[in-house]
């Protein structure tokens with residue numbers, strides 16, 4: 001598996017590309033978990049990466065509380081492309097109470113408030129395996145940035161990327 005720094009050569013100009021490349025190398029000894037699936041396609045990029053790479057199973061958690069998001073839209077766009085993401089339609093709070101699976105790639109992109117983002121990290125980070133990836137989307141947003149700063153002592157080999165839209169995508173590998 002390439003190390004985190006060599007992965008940077010793959011990074012192009014969009015956070016979905018980052019996700020795609022990380023999903024390709026995510027260890028199948030865990031699963032990929034997306035917190036905040038939405039309807040903008042991150043899940044498709046993750047599933048396509050996993051399919052091209054290690055075939056790591058993909059899970060997504062979303063309560064579809066955000067206007068414009070819909071579980072049917074996600075299921076349809078996955079089906080059209082021949083991918084499947086295992087969706088848990090619930091809050092990250094409820095999900096963390098039943099979650100018991102090792103995680104190879106944790107993508108945090110649900111509620112971006114400081115408290116919610118910090119909780120999402122704290123609830124799911126213990127399940128991230130050694131050499132697993134943690135990705136925060138929108139890392140330039142003040143509250144997300146604050147979470148990253150506070151948890152960075154747990155993270156190593158960290159690299160910050162900004163995509164072409166100026167929306168940050170920060171990722172790190174667990175020690």
Ligand SMILES: C[S@@+](CC[C@H](N)C(=O)[O-])C[C@H]1O[C@@H](n2cnc3c(N)ncnc32)[C@H](O)[C@@H]1O
Nearest residue numbers: 036038040041042062063064065066091092110
């Ligand atoms: C920014 S969107 C996700 C975008 C998606 N990851 C992408 O890049 O295409 C955030 C999503 O998180 C969901 N969400 C917000 N708070 C949540 C919570 N507490 N538990 C679960 N999902 C939540 C919203 O319904 C929304 O679909």
